Amino acid sequence: MVELANDPVAKTLGALVAENGARLDKPRFSPSSLLLLFPAAALLIGLFIYPVGYSVYLGFTNLQLIGPNSIHFRFTGLQNVYFLLSDHVFYRSIWLTLVFVVGSGAVGTTILGLVIALALQSALTSVRMVVTSLAIVAWTLPPAAIAIIWYAATTQGGIFPVLFGYPHADVLYDHAMLVVSLANTWSLAGLATIIFSAALRNVPQEMLEAAKLEDANAYQRLTRLVLPILKPTILTSALLMTLLSFGNFTLIYLMTQGGPGGDSNILPVYSYLQGFTFKKLGYAALLGDVIVLISGVLGIAYVWLAQARRRAPKSNSV
Amino acid sequence: MASVSFEGVWKVFNTFVAIPNLDLNIKDGEFIVFVGPSGCGKTTTLRMLAGLETPTYGSIRIDDEDVTLTPPGRRDIAMVFQSYALYPHMSVRSNLSFGPEVRKESRSDLNNRVEKVANLVGLHGLLDRKPAELSGGQRQRVALGRALIREPRIFLLDEPLSNLDAGLRTHMRAEIADLQRRLGVTTVYVTHDQVEAMTMGHRIAVFDRGRILQVDTPAQLYRNPANKFVGTFIGSPGMNILPAELARDGALGRIKCLGSVFSVPAERFFTSTDLPSRVELGIRPDDLHWTKDAPSRCREHIFGTVRATETTGSETFVLVDVDGVEVNARFPSFADIRIGQKADLVFDPNDLHFFEPESGNTLRTEPARILEQQGV
Numbered sequence: 235m236v237e238l239a240n241d242p243v244a245k246t247l248g249a250l251v252a253e254n255g256a257r258l259d260k261p262r263f264s265p266s267s268l269l270l271l272f273p274a275a276a277l278l279i280g281l282f283i284y285p286v287g288y289s290v291y292l293g294f295t296n297l298q299l300i301g302p303n304s305i306h307f308r309f310t311g312l313q314n315v316y317f318l319l320s321d322h323v324f325y326r327s328i329w330l331t332l333v334f335v336v337g338s339g340a341v342g343t344t345i346l347g348l349v350i351a352l353a354l355q356s357a358l359t360s361v362r363m364v365v366t367s368l369a370i371v372a373w374t375l376p377p378a379a380i381a382i383i384w385y386a387a388t389t390q391g392g393i394f395p396v397l398f399g400y401p402h403a404d405v406l407y408d409h410a411m412l413v414v415s416l417a418n419t420w421s422l423a424g425l426a427t428i429i430f431s432a433a434l435r436n437v438p439q440e441m442l443e444a445a446k447l448e449d450a451n452a453y454q455r456l457t458r459l460v461l462p463i464l465k466p467t468i469l470t471s472a473l474l475m476t477l478l479s480f481g482n483f484t485l486i487y488l489m490t491q492g493g494p495g496g497d498s499n500i501l502p503v504y505s506y507l508q509g510f511t512f513k514k515l516g517y518a519a520l521l522g523d524v525i526v527l528i529s530g531v532l533g534i535a536y537v538w539l540a541q542a543r544r545r546a547p548k549s550n551s552v
Numbered sequence: 553m554a555s556v557s558f559e560g561v562w563k564v565f566n567t568f569v570a571i572p573n574l575d576l577n578i579k580d581g582e583f584i585v586f587v588g589p590s591g592c593g594k595t596t597t598l599r600m601l602a603g604l605e606t607p608t609y610g611s612i613r614i615d616d617e618d619v620t621l622t623p624p625g626r627r628d629i630a631m632v633f634q635s636y637a638l639y640p641h642m643s644v645r646s647n648l649s650f651g652p653e654v655r656k657e658s659r660s661d662l663n664n665r666v667e668k669v670a671n672l673v674g675l676h677g678l679l680d681r682k683p684a685e686l687s688g689g690q691r692q693r694v695a696l697g698r699a700l701i702r703e704p705r706i707f708l709l710d711e712p713l714s715n716l717d718a719g720l721r722t723h724m725r726a727e728i729a730d731l732q733r734r735l736g737v738t739t740v741y742v743t744h745d746q747v748e749a750m751t752m753g754h755r756i757a758v759f760d761r762g763r764i765l766q767v768d769t770p771a772q773l774y775r776n777p778a779n780k781f782v783g784t785f786i787g788s789p790g791m792n793i794l795p796a797e798l799a800r801d802g803a804l805g806r807i808k809c810l811g812s813v814f815s816v817p818a819e820r821f822f823t824s825t826d827l828p829s830r831v832e833l834g835i836r837p838d839d840l841h842w843t844k845d846a847p848s849r850c851r852e853h854i855f856g857t858v859r860a861t862e863t864t865g866s867e868t869f870v871l872v873d874v875d876g877v878e879v880n881a882r883f884p885s886f887a888d889i890r891i892g893q894k895a896d897l898v899f900d901p902n903d904l905h906f907f908e909p910e911s912g913n914t915l916r917t918e919p920a921r922i923l924e925q926q927g928v
Contacts (some may be wrong), residue, residue: 440634443633
């Protein structure tokens with residue numbers, strides 16, 4: 235016989251807790267876990283938080299690379315910040331950084347990667363393997379090698395000027411920002427291709443067949459079904475490419491040193507130049523702080539997007 | 553509304569012959585069910601009709617128009633997939649209106665059409681939900697609605713009920729059959745479930761290893777299977793298949809089986825006079841009766857020991873060991889019978905099926921009872 239009065243479902247949750255004590259299925263804290271967390275915490279603090287904190291401090295000092303201020307530097311308050319706010323090169327650098335990371339990183343890489351991934355989707359297996367391998371090679375090449383390839387290909391007598399019939403033109407000098415952007419897009423497109431290829435494999439085939447039976451043509455299937463389903467992947471990939479482009483200091487520094495005339499002077503390059511060419515380490519550190527701020531915001535956006543994507547219902551379960 | 557014919561259709565995947573030389577005619581307005589075990593080629597045949605697979609050889613005609621190489625969207629066919637294949641990022645309304653929109657059909661009455669179809673399949677009030685917010689049965693209805701809004705010549709349904717729970721499946725089975733009756737559209741329905749096939753189809757095509765073994769009405773398939781595979785596949789629990797010896801004795805065929813010898817009129821029973829001596833005898837559990845509960849026409853007696861019983865509520869299936877061979881027999885529900893007891897069984901030789909042991913083809917003419925029922 236079941237006695238209804240003792241039916242646990244009929245009770246309120248509060249009464250249940252009062253009778254049986256704390257819930258067993260709540261996460262419990264064990265002090266010994268602190269010990270196990272300690273090594274990771276020590277590394278994080280020693281190698282990341284302390285250096286970043288110290289560089290924030292340096293941004294408010296008059297530290298120099300050589301000279302008396304290289305040892306006896308002192309805290310100068312907001313002096314560096316006032317200088318920063320009146321520095322025209324800084325504003326131009328911010329603008330160039332935006333053009334570089336958004337134009338080349340977010341937009342360029344995403345479009346190129348998506349086009350390659352879509353083209354590879356129905357390609358022969360052999361073609362797909364060769365092209366994917368090449369794209370991965372382009373992505374894994376060290377920035378120095380990429381810089382040399384694109385430098386050689388775009389300066390006077392390089393393959394691009396010769397191909398287009400102007401062997402004496404120096405494309406890199408005339409269109410510095412365009413060339414470094416192309417080089418960056420070229421090097422990151424392989425990664426984007428891999429991301430999009432994986433996402434395309436998750437687009438349900440039967441759904442596309444259903445659309446074929448509805449007489450939807452290839453363009454309608456792409457724009458109305460595939461791209462909307464890929465939207466979360468496109469956003470995540472674009473943001474990741476933005477972050478990776480932001481850190482791509484080596485490529486630009488090796489190809490143009492931010493020149494000519496500051497045409498490709500993105501923030502990381504400008505910071506390097508301030509510190510190691512003009513020896514103003516304190517000001518360079520402040521520029522570095524701005525970089526940390528911007529990439530911090532981008533990083534938070536990336537994590538947020540990735541989580542939003544995980545929370546979204548899975549498309550292929552429908 | 554349309555008739556369909558497959559003529560000499562082959563489908564070869566790499567080197568695997570999935571469909572060898574298939575011929576089939578589907579009548580206008582007919583509800584035909586393709587049934588068979590997994591991998592028997594029924595879905596491949598459906599996909600060839602839809603245009604999602606191209607036949608290796610042969611031709612497919614819809615209303616005498618050769619559609620073998622016509623792209624799927626130009627065949628005026630609607631299909632419901634096993635996975636439903638809904639557009640996950642679109643609302644139910646957009647799922648329904650996607651087809652008319654991409655086909656550039658007039659937008660003026662599109663809203664009315666969507667509402668009408670939604671009412672027809674019972675989706676009223678759910679039009680603004682996404683597929684992820686619907687239950688399995690509701691998604692199934694969206695898939696059906698998407699097929700209905702097209703008003704196609706032919707409906708194709710590929711195992712549409714296999715993802716639903718048992719109760720809902722029975723309900724949707726009746727609903728789909730009713731919908732087809734009202735609309736009168738030629739419908740091809742693929743399933744591996746013989747109960748679905750028997751309850752829904754006007755005619756059933758039984759597939760095995762890429763071949764159609766028999767195309768017939770449910771009653772004919774059940775009463776007059778063309779071979780052993782059809783006999784055992786259709787009906788639940790399956791037909792008992794027993795080794796038997798057959799000898800010709802004048803006008804009679806003498807059969808030795810189940811520890812008993814009995815005879816049947818050979819001319820009325822067998823199509824051929826040249827009979828093998830070893831045959832396989834088939835008898836359905838429903839035709840093997842308990843003595844206490846048997847029609848008077850059952851003359852042949854056999855005896856055995858009960859090995860196992862299985863009660864479904866409306867009936868009890870009893871596994872009886874007769875002379876070392878186990879046969880399944882249907883007893884009335886909650887029959888007073890226990891494991892280890894002796895059981896007396898009777899049957900009517902008219903209900904027996906005889907199969908050629910190698911090919912599995914039937915040796916029998918059509919049972920007289922069926923002919924009587926059909927008034928021949």
